[in-house]
Amino acid sequence: DVKVTQSSRYLVKRTGEKVFLECVQDMDHENMFWYRQDPGLGLRLIYFSYDVKMKEKGDIPEGYSVSREKKERFSLILESASTNQTSMYLCASSFNQGALIGNTIYFGEGSWLTVV
Amino acid sequence: QKEVEQNSGPLSVPEGAIASLNCTYSDRGSQSFFWYRQYSGKSPELIMFIYSNGDKEDGRFTAQLNKASQYVSLLIRDSQPSDSATYLCAVTPIQGAQKLVFGQGTRLTINP
Numbered sequence: 001d002v003k004v005t006q007s008s009r010y011l012v013k014r015t016g017e018k019v020f021l022e023c024v025q026d027m028d029h030e031n032m033f034w035y036r037q038d039p040g041l042g043l044r045l046i047y048f049s050y051d052v053k054m055k056e057k058g059d060i061p062e063g064y065s066v067s068r069e070k071k072e073r074f075s076l077i078l079e080s081a082s083t084n085q086t087s088m089y090l091c092a093s094s095f096n097q098g099a100l101i102g103n104t105i106y107f108g109e110g111s112w113l114t115v116v
Numbered sequence: 117q118k119e120v121e122q123n124s125g126p127l128s129v130p131e132g133a134i135a136s137l138n139c140t141y142s143d144r145g146s147q148s149f150f151w152y153r154q155y156s157g158k159s160p161e162l163i164m165f166i167y168s169n170g171d172k173e174d175g176r177f178t179a180q181l182n183k184a185s186q187y188v189s190l191l192i193r194d195s196q197p198s199d200s201a202t203y204l205c206a207v208t209p210i211q212g213a214q215k216l217v218f219g220q221g222t223r224l225t226i227n228p
Contacts, residue, residue, distance in 0.1 A: 031214050042220035043204065050214055090159055096214060104150065105216050107159040
Protein backbone atom coordinates (compact mmCIF):
# COMPACT_ATOMS: atom_id res chain seq x y z
CA ASP A 1 0.00 0.00 0.00
CA VAL A 2 1.07 3.54 -0.71
CA LYS A 3 1.99 5.41 2.43
CA VAL A 4 2.07 9.19 2.58
CA THR A 5 2.85 10.35 6.09
CA GLN A 6 2.37 13.85 7.40
CA SER A 7 4.33 14.46 10.54
CA SER A 8 1.85 16.66 12.37
CA ARG A 9 -1.88 16.07 12.48
CA TYR A 10 -2.89 19.05 14.58
CA LEU A 11 -0.95 22.25 15.13
CA VAL A 12 -1.72 25.57 16.78
CA LYS A 13 0.65 28.40 15.92
CA ARG A 14 0.79 32.10 16.61
CA THR A 15 0.58 34.81 13.97
CA GLY A 16 4.04 35.54 12.60
CA GLU A 17 5.56 32.19 13.52
CA LYS A 18 7.43 30.14 10.96
CA VAL A 19 5.68 26.83 10.41
CA PHE A 20 7.04 23.64 8.87
CA LEU A 21 4.78 20.87 7.62
CA GLU A 22 6.63 17.70 6.73
CA CYS A 23 5.56 14.93 4.39
CA VAL A 24 7.21 11.62 3.55
CA GLN A 25 6.16 9.01 0.98
CA ASP A 26 7.49 5.48 0.73
CA MET A 27 6.60 4.61 -2.89
CA ASP A 28 9.47 6.25 -4.74
CA HIS A 29 7.02 8.63 -6.41
CA GLU A 30 8.48 11.39 -8.55
CA ASN A 31 5.66 13.85 -7.95
CA MET A 32 4.69 15.40 -4.64
CA PHE A 33 2.05 18.00 -3.89
CA TRP A 34 0.78 20.28 -1.17
CA TYR A 35 -2.91 21.18 -1.21
CA ARG A 36 -5.04 23.10 1.22
CA GLN A 37 -8.70 22.38 1.72
CA ASP A 38 -11.24 24.90 2.96
CA PRO A 39 -15.03 24.66 3.23
CA GLY A 40 -16.68 25.90 0.05
CA LEU A 41 -13.37 26.26 -1.77
CA GLY A 42 -12.42 22.65 -2.26
CA LEU A 43 -8.87 21.43 -2.74
CA ARG A 44 -6.44 24.04 -3.99
CA LEU A 45 -2.90 23.31 -5.10
CA ILE A 46 -0.21 25.30 -3.30
CA TYR A 47 2.97 23.80 -4.75
CA PHE A 48 4.01 20.84 -6.83
CA SER A 49 7.37 19.11 -7.14
CA TYR A 50 8.22 16.71 -9.97
CA ASP A 51 11.76 15.91 -8.88
CA VAL A 52 14.29 16.57 -6.17
CA LYS A 53 14.98 20.30 -5.84
CA MET A 54 12.36 21.02 -8.55
CA LYS A 55 9.19 22.88 -7.72
CA GLU A 56 6.35 24.60 -9.46
CA LYS A 57 3.83 27.07 -8.11
CA GLY A 58 0.25 25.95 -7.88
CA ASP A 59 -2.85 28.10 -7.73
CA ILE A 60 -2.24 29.72 -4.33
CA PRO A 61 1.51 29.87 -3.58
CA GLU A 62 1.51 33.27 -1.87
CA GLY A 63 2.74 33.07 1.71
CA TYR A 64 4.18 29.58 1.24
CA SER A 65 7.44 28.02 0.17
CA VAL A 66 8.52 24.41 -0.23
CA SER A 67 11.62 22.30 0.00
CA ARG A 68 12.44 18.97 -1.59
CA GLU A 69 15.98 17.89 -0.78
CA LYS A 70 15.24 14.17 -0.97
CA LYS A 71 12.88 12.29 -3.25
CA GLU A 72 10.74 10.94 -0.44
CA ARG A 73 10.34 14.16 1.53
CA PHE A 74 8.45 17.35 0.68
CA SER A 75 8.15 20.18 3.18
CA LEU A 76 5.73 23.10 3.20
CA ILE A 77 6.92 26.26 4.92
CA LEU A 78 4.81 29.15 6.10
CA GLU A 79 7.37 31.90 6.51
CA SER A 80 5.15 34.08 8.70
CA ALA A 81 1.89 32.41 9.60
CA SER A 82 -1.30 34.43 9.33
CA THR A 83 -4.83 33.67 10.48
CA ASN A 84 -6.02 33.24 6.89
CA GLN A 85 -3.70 30.25 6.62
CA THR A 86 -5.79 28.33 9.13
CA SER A 87 -6.80 25.29 7.12
CA MET A 88 -6.35 21.60 6.50
CA TYR A 89 -3.19 20.88 4.55
CA LEU A 90 -2.91 17.74 2.48
CA CYS A 91 0.27 16.28 1.11
CA ALA A 92 0.05 13.91 -1.83
CA SER A 93 2.28 11.97 -4.20
CA SER A 94 2.11 10.17 -7.54
CA PHE A 95 4.21 8.52 -10.20
CA ASN A 96 5.13 10.43 -13.31
CA GLN A 97 3.44 8.35 -16.01
CA GLY A 98 3.64 10.60 -19.00
CA ALA A 99 2.08 13.69 -20.34
CA LEU A 100 -1.32 12.47 -21.45
CA ILE A 101 -2.26 9.89 -18.90
CA GLY A 102 -3.23 11.28 -15.55
CA ASN A 103 -1.59 9.94 -12.47
CA THR A 104 -3.41 8.65 -9.45
CA ILE A 105 -2.63 10.93 -6.56
CA TYR A 106 -2.38 9.42 -3.07
CA PHE A 107 -3.02 11.62 -0.08
CA GLY A 108 -1.64 11.77 3.40
CA GLU A 109 -3.89 11.99 6.45
CA GLY A 110 -3.87 15.77 6.52
CA SER A 111 -2.54 18.39 8.91
CA TRP A 112 -4.99 20.69 10.64
CA LEU A 113 -3.32 24.04 11.23
CA THR A 114 -4.84 26.76 13.38
CA VAL A 115 -3.14 30.16 13.44
CA VAL A 116 -4.17 32.37 16.35
CA GLN B 117 -16.22 29.30 -15.38
CA LYS B 118 -14.64 26.91 -12.91
CA GLU B 119 -12.43 24.27 -14.42
CA VAL B 120 -14.26 21.43 -12.70
CA GLU B 121 -17.80 21.86 -11.47
CA GLN B 122 -19.86 19.71 -9.19
CA ASN B 123 -23.17 20.26 -7.49
CA SER B 124 -22.16 20.80 -3.88
CA GLY B 125 -25.32 19.14 -2.58
CA PRO B 126 -26.13 17.85 -0.14
CA LEU B 127 -27.56 14.97 -2.13
CA SER B 128 -29.83 12.73 -0.12
CA VAL B 129 -30.57 9.18 -1.32
CA PRO B 130 -32.47 6.35 0.41
CA GLU B 131 -30.55 3.22 1.30
CA GLY B 132 -30.56 0.69 -1.51
CA ALA B 133 -31.20 3.26 -4.24
CA ILE B 134 -28.79 4.47 -6.94
CA ALA B 135 -26.85 7.62 -6.15
CA SER B 136 -25.82 9.66 -9.17
CA LEU B 137 -23.01 12.21 -8.89
CA ASN B 138 -22.18 14.55 -11.74
CA CYS B 139 -19.19 16.58 -12.81
CA THR B 140 -18.48 18.86 -15.77
CA TYR B 141 -15.12 20.19 -16.86
CA SER B 142 -14.04 23.06 -19.06
CA ASP B 143 -10.74 21.86 -20.56
CA ARG B 144 -11.73 19.96 -23.70
CA GLY B 145 -8.27 18.41 -23.91
CA SER B 146 -8.51 16.71 -20.53
CA GLN B 147 -7.60 13.04 -20.74
CA SER B 148 -8.05 11.49 -17.32
CA PHE B 149 -10.83 11.65 -14.78
CA PHE B 150 -10.86 10.53 -11.19
CA TRP B 151 -13.39 10.07 -8.42
CA TYR B 152 -12.29 10.37 -4.81
CA ARG B 153 -14.32 9.80 -1.65
CA GLN B 154 -13.67 11.84 1.47
CA TYR B 155 -15.19 11.06 4.83
CA SER B 156 -15.58 13.92 7.26
CA GLY B 157 -12.24 14.80 8.86
CA LYS B 158 -10.33 12.35 6.65
CA SER B 159 -8.25 12.66 3.52
CA PRO B 160 -9.54 11.82 0.03
CA GLU B 161 -9.21 8.23 -1.14
CA LEU B 162 -9.38 7.08 -4.74
CA ILE B 163 -12.51 5.22 -5.82
CA MET B 164 -11.78 4.86 -9.51
CA PHE B 165 -10.51 6.56 -12.64
CA ILE B 166 -11.60 6.56 -16.26
CA TYR B 167 -9.83 7.53 -19.48
CA SER B 168 -12.09 6.34 -22.28
CA ASN B 169 -15.60 7.34 -23.28
CA GLY B 170 -18.29 5.05 -21.94
CA ASP B 171 -18.78 3.20 -18.70
CA LYS B 172 -16.32 1.61 -16.32
CA GLU B 173 -17.60 -0.59 -13.52
CA ASP B 174 -15.95 -1.54 -10.24
CA GLY B 175 -18.20 -3.35 -7.83
CA ARG B 176 -21.10 -1.09 -6.90
CA PHE B 177 -19.47 1.89 -8.59
CA THR B 178 -19.76 2.88 -12.24
CA ALA B 179 -17.95 5.83 -13.77
CA GLN B 180 -19.35 7.27 -16.98
CA LEU B 181 -17.42 9.56 -19.31
CA ASN B 182 -18.68 11.61 -22.22
CA LYS B 183 -15.83 13.70 -23.60
CA ALA B 184 -17.99 15.34 -26.27
CA SER B 185 -20.25 16.75 -23.56
CA GLN B 186 -17.33 17.25 -21.14
CA TYR B 187 -19.21 15.32 -18.53
CA VAL B 188 -18.23 12.59 -16.09
CA SER B 189 -20.46 10.89 -13.56
CA LEU B 190 -20.30 8.34 -10.78
CA LEU B 191 -23.15 5.96 -10.05
CA ILE B 192 -23.32 4.10 -6.76
CA ARG B 193 -25.69 1.13 -6.85
CA ASP B 194 -27.34 -0.33 -3.75
CA SER B 195 -26.30 2.71 -1.71
CA GLN B 196 -25.28 2.02 1.87
CA PRO B 197 -25.09 4.41 4.85
CA SER B 198 -21.30 3.89 4.73
CA ASP B 199 -21.33 5.60 1.32
CA SER B 200 -22.24 8.87 3.03
CA ALA B 201 -19.28 11.13 2.30
CA THR B 202 -18.13 13.94 0.05
CA TYR B 203 -17.27 12.82 -3.48
CA LEU B 204 -14.60 14.74 -5.35
CA CYS B 205 -14.26 14.77 -9.11
CA ALA B 206 -10.75 15.45 -10.41
CA VAL B 207 -9.47 16.05 -13.91
CA THR B 208 -6.03 16.03 -15.50
CA PRO B 209 -5.70 19.21 -17.56
CA ILE B 210 -3.93 19.07 -20.91
CA GLN B 211 -1.46 21.65 -19.59
CA GLY B 212 0.33 20.28 -16.59
CA ALA B 213 -0.85 16.71 -16.89
CA GLN B 214 0.97 15.67 -13.73
CA LYS B 215 -1.48 17.62 -11.62
CA LEU B 216 -5.13 17.11 -10.82
CA VAL B 217 -7.74 19.84 -10.72
CA PHE B 218 -10.47 19.10 -8.22
CA GLY B 219 -14.11 20.08 -8.11
CA GLN B 220 -15.57 21.35 -4.88
CA GLY B 221 -17.13 18.01 -4.09
CA THR B 222 -20.67 16.76 -3.63
CA ARG B 223 -21.82 15.81 -0.18
CA LEU B 224 -23.83 12.59 -0.30
CA THR B 225 -26.04 11.33 2.51
CA ILE B 226 -27.57 7.84 2.40
CA ASN B 227 -30.67 7.62 4.55
CA PRO B 228 -31.40 4.26 6.23
